[in-house]
Amino acid sequence: MPMPYVPASLPLENLDYKRLIGLVGEANTKLAEYNGLLQSMVNPAILLSPLTNQESVLSSKIEGTQATIDEVLQHDAGQKFADEKERDIQEIINYRSAIMQSYKELVDRPLSLNFIKMLHTILMDSVRGKDKNPGQFRKEQNWIGLPGCTMDTATFVPPSPFTLMDHLENWISYINLNEVDPLIQVAIIHAQFEIIHPFLDGNGRIGRLLIPLFLFYKKRISEPMFYLSEYLEKNRAQYYCELQGITSRSAWNDWIAFFLNAICEQSTMNIEKTKKIMSIYEELRYKIPELTKSQYSQNLLDMLFEKPVFNISNLILKYNIPKSTAPRLVKAILDAGIIEELKPAAGRVSATYWFPRLLTTVR
Ligand SMILES: Nc1ncnc2c1ncn2[C@@H]1O[C@H](COP(=O)(O)OP(=O)(O)OP(=O)(O)O)[C@@H](O)[C@H]1O
Numbered sequence: 001m002p003m004p005y006v007p008a009s010l011p012l013e014n015l016d017y018k019r020l021i022g023l024v025g026e027a028n029t030k031l032a033e034y035n036g037l038l039q040s041m042v043n044p045a046i047l048l049s050p051l052t053n054q055e056s057v058l059s060s061k062i063e064g065t066q067a068t069i070d071e072v073l074q075h076d077a078g079q080k081f082a083d084e085k086e087r088d089i090q091e092i093i094n095y096r097s098a099i100m101q102s103y104k105e106l107v108d109r110p111l112s113l114n115f116i117k118m119l120h121t122i123l124m125d126s127v128r129g130k131d132k133n134p135g136q137f138r139k140e141q142n143w144i145g146l147p148g149c150t151m152d153t154a155t156f157v158p159p160s161p162f163t164l165m166d167h168l169e170n171w172i173s174y175i176n177l178n179e180v181d182p183l184i185q186v187a188i189i190h191a192q193f194e195i196i197h198p199f200l201d202g203n204g205r206i207g208r209l210l211i212p213l214f215l216f217y218k219k220r221i222s223e224p225m226f227y228l229s230e231y232l233e234k235n236r237a238q239y240y241c242e243l244q245g246i247t248s249r250s251a252w253n254d255w256i257a258f259f260l261n262a263i264c265e266q267s268t269m270n271i272e273k274t275k276k277i278m279s280i281y282e283e284l285r286y287k288i289p290e291l292t293k294s295q296y297s298q299n300l301l302d303m304l305f306e307k308p309v310f311n312i313s314n315l316i317l318k319y320n321i322p323k324s325t326a327p328r329l330v331k332a333i334l335d336a337g338i339i340e341e342l343k344p345a346a347g348r349v350s351a352t353y354w355f356p357r358l359l360t361t362v363r
Protein backbone atom coordinates (compact mmCIF):
# COMPACT_ATOMS: atom_id res chain seq x y z
CA MET A 1 0.00 0.00 0.00
CA PRO A 2 1.59 3.36 -0.97
CA MET A 3 2.08 5.68 1.97
CA PRO A 4 0.76 9.26 1.92
CA TYR A 5 3.46 11.56 0.65
CA VAL A 6 5.27 13.88 3.05
CA PRO A 7 5.93 17.15 1.20
CA ALA A 8 9.23 18.99 1.58
CA SER A 9 9.18 21.96 3.89
CA LEU A 10 9.38 25.36 2.16
CA PRO A 11 11.56 27.24 1.33
CA LEU A 12 13.42 24.49 -0.51
CA GLU A 13 17.10 24.08 0.02
CA ASN A 14 19.74 23.35 -2.59
CA LEU A 15 18.03 24.62 -5.74
CA ASP A 16 20.31 24.62 -8.75
CA TYR A 17 20.39 28.38 -9.37
CA LYS A 18 23.23 28.03 -11.80
CA ARG A 19 21.03 25.96 -14.06
CA LEU A 20 17.94 28.13 -13.60
CA ILE A 21 19.39 31.61 -13.79
CA GLY A 22 19.23 31.96 -17.59
CA LEU A 23 15.59 30.94 -17.70
CA VAL A 24 14.74 33.15 -14.73
CA GLY A 25 16.15 36.14 -16.59
CA GLU A 26 14.31 35.30 -19.78
CA ALA A 27 10.98 34.69 -18.03
CA ASN A 28 11.27 37.97 -16.11
CA THR A 29 12.05 39.92 -19.26
CA LYS A 30 9.13 38.44 -21.19
CA LEU A 31 6.73 38.91 -18.32
CA ALA A 32 7.86 42.53 -17.92
CA GLU A 33 7.23 43.14 -21.60
CA TYR A 34 3.71 41.78 -21.22
CA ASN A 35 3.24 43.88 -18.10
CA GLY A 36 4.27 46.97 -20.04
CA LEU A 37 1.31 46.34 -22.33
CA LEU A 38 -1.00 45.83 -19.36
CA GLN A 39 0.11 49.14 -17.90
CA SER A 40 -0.52 50.99 -21.12
CA MET A 41 -4.19 49.97 -21.19
CA VAL A 42 -6.91 52.27 -19.95
CA ASN A 43 -9.14 49.44 -18.90
CA PRO A 44 -7.34 46.08 -18.93
CA ALA A 45 -10.18 44.24 -17.20
CA ILE A 46 -12.49 45.02 -20.12
CA LEU A 47 -9.96 44.73 -22.90
CA LEU A 48 -8.57 41.46 -21.69
CA SER A 49 -11.87 39.85 -20.85
CA PRO A 50 -11.42 37.63 -23.94
CA LEU A 51 -8.27 36.27 -22.29
CA THR A 52 -10.08 35.77 -19.00
CA ASN A 53 -12.84 33.87 -20.78
CA GLN A 54 -10.31 31.75 -22.60
CA GLU A 55 -8.46 30.98 -19.38
CA SER A 56 -11.68 29.93 -17.65
CA VAL A 57 -12.51 27.53 -20.45
CA LEU A 58 -9.01 26.07 -20.78
CA SER A 59 -8.32 25.69 -17.07
CA SER A 60 -11.63 23.91 -16.64
CA LYS A 61 -10.97 21.79 -19.70
CA ILE A 62 -7.87 20.17 -18.25
CA GLU A 63 -10.19 17.91 -16.33
CA GLY A 64 -12.53 17.35 -19.24
CA THR A 65 -15.24 19.99 -19.02
CA GLN A 66 -16.58 20.03 -22.53
CA ALA A 67 -18.02 23.51 -23.09
CA THR A 68 -16.33 25.93 -25.51
CA ILE A 69 -15.77 29.68 -25.32
CA ASP A 70 -18.52 30.22 -27.88
CA GLU A 71 -21.00 28.31 -25.73
CA VAL A 72 -20.04 30.25 -22.61
CA LEU A 73 -20.48 33.52 -24.48
CA GLN A 74 -23.81 32.41 -25.90
CA HIS A 75 -24.85 31.50 -22.38
CA ASP A 76 -23.85 35.03 -21.30
CA ALA A 77 -26.19 36.30 -24.00
CA GLY A 78 -29.08 34.36 -22.47
CA GLN A 79 -29.02 31.16 -24.51
CA LYS A 80 -30.15 27.97 -22.74
CA PHE A 81 -28.43 24.59 -23.18
CA ALA A 82 -29.15 20.98 -22.22
CA ASP A 83 -28.55 20.12 -18.53
CA GLU A 84 -25.13 18.48 -18.87
CA LYS A 85 -23.82 21.35 -20.97
CA GLU A 86 -25.32 23.91 -18.56
CA ARG A 87 -23.35 22.25 -15.75
CA ASP A 88 -20.11 22.47 -17.75
CA ILE A 89 -20.79 26.11 -18.49
CA GLN A 90 -21.58 26.82 -14.84
CA GLU A 91 -18.15 25.47 -13.79
CA ILE A 92 -16.45 27.74 -16.28
CA ILE A 93 -18.48 30.74 -15.17
CA ASN A 94 -17.56 29.96 -11.56
CA TYR A 95 -13.87 29.97 -12.48
CA ARG A 96 -14.34 33.34 -14.15
CA SER A 97 -16.19 34.69 -11.11
CA ALA A 98 -13.40 33.45 -8.86
CA ILE A 99 -10.84 35.39 -10.91
CA MET A 100 -12.90 38.55 -10.86
CA GLN A 101 -13.84 38.30 -7.21
CA SER A 102 -10.30 37.60 -6.05
CA TYR A 103 -9.05 40.62 -7.90
CA LYS A 104 -11.16 42.89 -5.72
CA GLU A 105 -10.24 41.06 -2.53
CA LEU A 106 -6.49 41.01 -3.03
CA VAL A 107 -6.18 44.75 -3.33
CA ASP A 108 -6.46 45.17 0.43
CA ARG A 109 -6.20 41.66 1.85
CA PRO A 110 -3.26 39.32 2.33
CA LEU A 111 -3.14 35.96 0.64
CA SER A 112 -4.38 33.67 3.38
CA LEU A 113 -5.80 30.17 3.73
CA ASN A 114 -9.24 31.71 4.25
CA PHE A 115 -8.83 33.47 0.94
CA ILE A 116 -8.04 30.13 -0.74
CA LYS A 117 -11.15 28.61 0.82
CA MET A 118 -13.20 31.52 -0.44
CA LEU A 119 -11.94 30.88 -3.99
CA HIS A 120 -12.90 27.23 -3.66
CA THR A 121 -16.41 28.15 -2.47
CA ILE A 122 -16.94 30.23 -5.59
CA LEU A 123 -15.48 27.56 -7.85
CA MET A 124 -17.64 24.77 -6.45
CA ASP A 125 -20.87 26.73 -6.37
CA SER A 126 -22.87 24.37 -8.57
CA VAL A 127 -24.90 21.22 -8.68
CA ARG A 128 -21.77 19.19 -9.38
CA GLY A 129 -19.64 20.90 -6.78
CA LYS A 130 -22.10 20.47 -3.89
CA ASP A 131 -20.74 17.12 -2.72
CA LYS A 132 -17.11 18.25 -3.06
CA ASN A 133 -17.12 20.15 0.26
CA PRO A 134 -16.94 23.68 -1.14
CA GLY A 135 -14.58 25.91 0.83
CA GLN A 136 -13.46 23.07 3.13
CA PHE A 137 -10.07 21.43 3.33
CA ARG A 138 -10.38 17.66 3.10
CA LYS A 139 -10.69 15.47 6.16
CA GLU A 140 -10.03 12.26 4.31
CA GLN A 141 -7.24 10.65 2.35
CA ASN A 142 -7.33 11.24 -1.42
CA TRP A 143 -5.22 10.03 -4.34
CA ILE A 144 -4.42 10.90 -7.94
CA GLY A 145 -4.50 8.44 -10.81
CA LEU A 146 -6.54 7.06 -13.66
CA PRO A 147 -10.31 7.36 -13.24
CA GLY A 148 -11.61 4.69 -10.91
CA CYS A 149 -8.18 3.72 -9.56
CA THR A 150 -7.77 2.71 -5.93
CA MET A 151 -5.22 4.02 -3.46
CA ASP A 152 -3.17 0.93 -4.30
CA THR A 153 -3.03 1.64 -8.00
CA ALA A 154 -2.80 5.45 -7.65
CA THR A 155 0.04 7.37 -9.31
CA PHE A 156 0.32 9.69 -6.35
CA VAL A 157 -1.00 9.76 -2.79
CA PRO A 158 -1.07 13.28 -1.26
CA PRO A 159 -0.35 13.88 2.43
CA SER A 160 -2.53 12.42 5.12
CA PRO A 161 -5.46 14.56 6.33
CA PHE A 162 -3.87 14.56 9.79
CA THR A 163 -0.82 16.49 8.64
CA LEU A 164 -2.58 18.53 5.97
CA MET A 165 -2.93 21.71 8.01
CA ASP A 166 0.77 21.74 8.92
CA HIS A 167 1.73 21.57 5.25
CA LEU A 168 -0.76 24.25 4.35
CA GLU A 169 0.51 26.55 7.09
CA ASN A 170 4.06 26.08 5.83
CA TRP A 171 2.89 26.76 2.27
CA ILE A 172 1.00 29.95 3.09
CA SER A 173 3.93 31.31 5.15
CA TYR A 174 6.14 30.65 2.16
CA ILE A 175 3.77 32.68 -0.04
CA ASN A 176 4.22 35.61 2.28
CA LEU A 177 7.98 35.38 2.31
CA ASN A 178 10.38 36.94 -0.18
CA GLU A 179 12.09 34.23 -2.20
CA VAL A 180 15.16 34.86 -4.34
CA ASP A 181 12.89 35.35 -7.35
CA PRO A 182 9.06 35.49 -7.46
CA LEU A 183 8.92 33.42 -10.65
CA ILE A 184 10.81 30.57 -9.04
CA GLN A 185 8.55 31.06 -6.05
CA VAL A 186 5.33 30.84 -8.06
CA ALA A 187 6.56 27.63 -9.70
CA ILE A 188 7.11 26.12 -6.26
CA ILE A 189 3.83 27.46 -4.89
CA HIS A 190 1.79 25.93 -7.69
CA ALA A 191 3.46 22.53 -7.49
CA GLN A 192 3.39 22.33 -3.70
CA PHE A 193 -0.31 23.15 -3.74
CA GLU A 194 -0.95 20.30 -6.18
CA ILE A 195 1.17 17.97 -4.06
CA ILE A 196 -0.71 18.89 -0.88
CA HIS A 197 -4.00 18.54 -2.81
CA PRO A 198 -5.98 20.06 0.05
CA PHE A 199 -9.46 19.88 -1.49
CA LEU A 200 -11.53 16.91 -2.60
CA ASP A 201 -11.71 18.42 -6.08
CA GLY A 202 -10.75 21.60 -7.93
CA ASN A 203 -7.11 21.55 -6.79
CA GLY A 204 -5.80 21.96 -10.34
CA ARG A 205 -8.01 24.95 -11.02
CA ILE A 206 -7.33 26.71 -7.71
CA GLY A 207 -3.60 26.09 -8.22
CA ARG A 208 -3.73 27.64 -11.69
CA LEU A 209 -5.82 30.59 -10.51
CA LEU A 210 -3.16 31.31 -7.94
CA ILE A 211 -0.52 31.97 -10.58
CA PRO A 212 -1.78 35.40 -11.72
CA LEU A 213 -2.97 36.22 -8.22
CA PHE A 214 0.45 35.61 -6.72
CA LEU A 215 2.24 37.58 -9.44
CA PHE A 216 -0.17 40.46 -8.87
CA TYR A 217 0.27 40.14 -5.10
CA LYS A 218 4.04 40.40 -5.51
CA LYS A 219 3.57 43.32 -7.92
CA ARG A 220 5.11 41.56 -10.90
CA ILE A 221 2.05 42.38 -12.97
CA SER A 222 -0.17 45.42 -12.53
CA GLU A 223 -3.37 43.41 -13.02
CA PRO A 224 -3.92 39.76 -12.07
CA MET A 225 -4.18 38.79 -15.72
CA PHE A 226 -1.45 36.44 -16.67
CA TYR A 227 -2.91 33.06 -17.35
CA LEU A 228 -1.00 29.85 -17.90
CA SER A 229 -3.69 27.30 -18.68
CA GLU A 230 -3.30 27.59 -22.43
CA TYR A 231 0.28 26.38 -22.17
CA LEU A 232 -0.47 23.79 -19.48
CA GLU A 233 -3.41 22.38 -21.42
CA LYS A 234 -1.32 22.12 -24.60
CA ASN A 235 1.44 20.35 -22.66
CA ARG A 236 -0.75 18.47 -20.23
CA ALA A 237 1.13 15.16 -20.30
CA GLN A 238 4.40 16.88 -19.52
CA TYR A 239 2.74 19.11 -16.89
CA TYR A 240 1.55 16.03 -14.98
CA CYS A 241 4.80 14.19 -15.55
CA GLU A 242 6.91 17.06 -14.19
CA LEU A 243 4.69 17.24 -11.10
CA GLN A 244 5.07 13.52 -10.62
CA GLY A 245 8.85 13.93 -10.99
CA ILE A 246 8.95 16.14 -7.89
CA THR A 247 7.46 13.51 -5.62
CA SER A 248 9.03 10.44 -7.19
CA ARG A 249 12.55 11.79 -7.85
CA SER A 250 12.73 15.13 -5.98
CA ALA A 251 13.09 16.70 -9.41
CA TRP A 252 12.28 20.25 -8.30
CA ASN A 253 14.80 21.87 -10.65
CA ASP A 254 13.23 20.12 -13.66
CA TRP A 255 9.80 21.29 -12.57
CA ILE A 256 10.96 24.89 -12.09
CA ALA A 257 12.67 24.87 -15.49
CA PHE A 258 9.46 23.56 -17.08
CA PHE A 259 7.43 26.24 -15.35
CA LEU A 260 9.78 29.11 -16.24
CA ASN A 261 9.70 27.97 -19.81
CA ALA A 262 5.90 27.95 -19.62
CA ILE A 263 6.00 31.58 -18.45
CA CYS A 264 8.25 32.52 -21.39
CA GLU A 265 6.08 30.80 -23.98
CA GLN A 266 2.82 32.02 -22.51
CA SER A 267 4.13 35.58 -22.26
CA THR A 268 4.98 35.50 -25.94
CA MET A 269 1.50 34.24 -26.82
CA ASN A 270 -0.08 36.82 -24.51
CA ILE A 271 1.93 39.69 -25.94
CA GLU A 272 0.84 38.79 -29.43
CA LYS A 273 -2.83 38.41 -28.54
CA THR A 274 -2.87 41.52 -26.39
CA LYS A 275 -1.38 43.60 -29.18
CA LYS A 276 -4.04 42.36 -31.57
CA ILE A 277 -6.81 43.09 -29.08
CA MET A 278 -5.41 46.57 -28.45
CA SER A 279 -5.25 47.38 -32.12
CA ILE A 280 -8.86 46.30 -32.67
CA TYR A 281 -9.83 48.46 -29.71
CA GLU A 282 -7.91 51.49 -30.98
CA GLU A 283 -9.51 51.22 -34.37
CA LEU A 284 -13.03 50.96 -32.98
CA ARG A 285 -12.52 53.75 -30.48
CA TYR A 286 -12.63 56.13 -33.45
CA LYS A 287 -14.88 54.21 -35.76
CA ILE A 288 -17.81 53.57 -33.42
CA PRO A 289 -18.42 57.21 -32.41
CA GLU A 290 -18.20 58.14 -36.08
CA LEU A 291 -20.72 55.50 -37.09
CA THR A 292 -23.17 55.98 -34.25
CA LYS A 293 -22.76 59.66 -33.39
CA SER A 294 -23.95 58.66 -29.95
CA GLN A 295 -23.00 59.62 -26.41
CA TYR A 296 -23.25 55.89 -25.66
CA SER A 297 -20.40 54.88 -27.98
CA GLN A 298 -18.09 54.04 -25.11
CA ASN A 299 -20.69 51.82 -23.44
CA LEU A 300 -21.17 50.02 -26.72
CA LEU A 301 -17.44 49.57 -27.21
CA ASP A 302 -16.95 48.20 -23.69
CA MET A 303 -19.78 45.78 -24.23
CA LEU A 304 -18.29 44.46 -27.46
CA PHE A 305 -15.12 43.46 -25.61
CA GLU A 306 -16.81 42.11 -22.49
CA LYS A 307 -19.71 40.42 -24.25
CA PRO A 308 -18.66 39.70 -27.81
CA VAL A 309 -21.84 37.62 -28.11
CA PHE A 310 -24.87 39.67 -27.10
CA ASN A 311 -28.43 40.69 -27.72
CA ILE A 312 -30.12 44.04 -27.46
CA SER A 313 -31.35 43.48 -23.92
CA ASN A 314 -27.72 42.98 -22.74
CA LEU A 315 -27.03 46.48 -23.96
CA ILE A 316 -30.03 48.01 -22.30
CA LEU A 317 -29.73 46.23 -18.98
CA LYS A 318 -26.01 46.00 -18.30
CA TYR A 319 -24.57 48.88 -20.25
CA ASN A 320 -27.19 51.53 -19.50
CA ILE A 321 -28.04 52.22 -23.08
CA PRO A 322 -31.64 53.49 -23.39
CA LYS A 323 -34.14 51.13 -24.97
CA SER A 324 -34.94 53.72 -27.61
CA THR A 325 -31.28 54.07 -28.68
CA ALA A 326 -29.94 50.48 -28.52
CA PRO A 327 -31.44 49.16 -31.80
CA ARG A 328 -30.09 52.11 -33.76
CA LEU A 329 -26.57 51.60 -32.36
CA VAL A 330 -26.64 47.90 -33.16
CA LYS A 331 -27.85 48.57 -36.68
CA ALA A 332 -25.05 51.08 -37.26
CA ILE A 333 -22.29 48.63 -36.37
CA LEU A 334 -24.07 45.76 -38.08
CA ASP A 335 -24.32 47.69 -41.35
CA ALA A 336 -20.64 48.59 -41.06
CA GLY A 337 -19.77 44.88 -40.76
CA ILE A 338 -18.28 45.15 -37.25
CA ILE A 339 -20.76 42.66 -35.85
CA GLU A 340 -22.78 39.92 -37.48
CA GLU A 341 -26.06 38.28 -36.66
CA LEU A 342 -25.46 34.91 -35.04
CA LYS A 343 -29.11 33.97 -34.50
CA PRO A 344 -32.09 35.82 -35.90
CA ALA A 345 -34.91 36.98 -33.65
CA ALA A 346 -37.53 34.31 -33.05
CA GLY A 347 -40.87 35.21 -31.50
CA ARG A 348 -40.20 37.13 -28.33
CA VAL A 349 -36.51 36.21 -28.23
CA SER A 350 -34.42 38.98 -29.74
CA ALA A 351 -31.59 38.41 -32.21
CA THR A 352 -28.10 37.40 -31.01
CA TYR A 353 -25.10 39.19 -32.51
CA TRP A 354 -21.40 38.48 -32.34
CA PHE A 355 -18.14 40.30 -32.84
CA PRO A 356 -16.13 37.83 -34.96
CA ARG A 357 -12.87 39.73 -35.19
CA LEU A 358 -12.32 39.65 -31.47
CA LEU A 359 -13.43 36.06 -31.08
CA THR A 360 -11.15 34.73 -33.76
CA THR A 361 -8.19 36.62 -32.26
CA VAL A 362 -8.42 34.74 -28.99
CA ARG A 363 -8.86 31.16 -29.94
N1 LIG B 1 1.37 13.34 -10.08
C1 LIG B 1 0.83 14.46 -9.65
N2 LIG B 1 1.26 15.00 -8.50
C2 LIG B 1 0.72 16.15 -8.03
N3 LIG B 1 -0.27 16.82 -8.65
C3 LIG B 1 -0.74 16.32 -9.79
C4 LIG B 1 -0.21 15.13 -10.36
N4 LIG B 1 -0.87 14.90 -11.52
C5 LIG B 1 -1.76 15.87 -11.66
N5 LIG B 1 -1.71 16.75 -10.63
C6 LIG B 1 -2.48 17.98 -10.41
O1 LIG B 1 -3.77 17.62 -9.98
C7 LIG B 1 -4.76 18.36 -10.70
C8 LIG B 1 -6.09 17.61 -10.70
O2 LIG B 1 -6.64 17.69 -9.41
P1 LIG B 1 -8.19 17.99 -9.14
O3 LIG B 1 -9.05 17.01 -9.86
O4 LIG B 1 -8.44 18.17 -7.68
O5 LIG B 1 -8.32 19.42 -9.82
P2 LIG B 1 -9.44 19.91 -10.82
O6 LIG B 1 -9.29 21.39 -10.95
O7 LIG B 1 -10.78 19.39 -10.43
O8 LIG B 1 -9.05 19.15 -12.12
P3 LIG B 1 -8.20 19.53 -13.35
O9 LIG B 1 -6.98 20.24 -12.96
O10 LIG B 1 -7.89 18.18 -13.95
O11 LIG B 1 -9.11 20.37 -14.17
C9 LIG B 1 -4.10 18.54 -12.06
O12 LIG B 1 -4.59 19.63 -12.79
C10 LIG B 1 -2.65 18.78 -11.70
O13 LIG B 1 -2.45 20.15 -11.38
Ligand SMILES: [Mg+2]
Pocket residue numbers: 063201202203
Ligand atom coordinates in the same frame (compact mmCIF):
# COMPACT_ATOMS: atom_id res chain seq x y z
MG1 LIG C 1 -11.17 17.28 -10.64
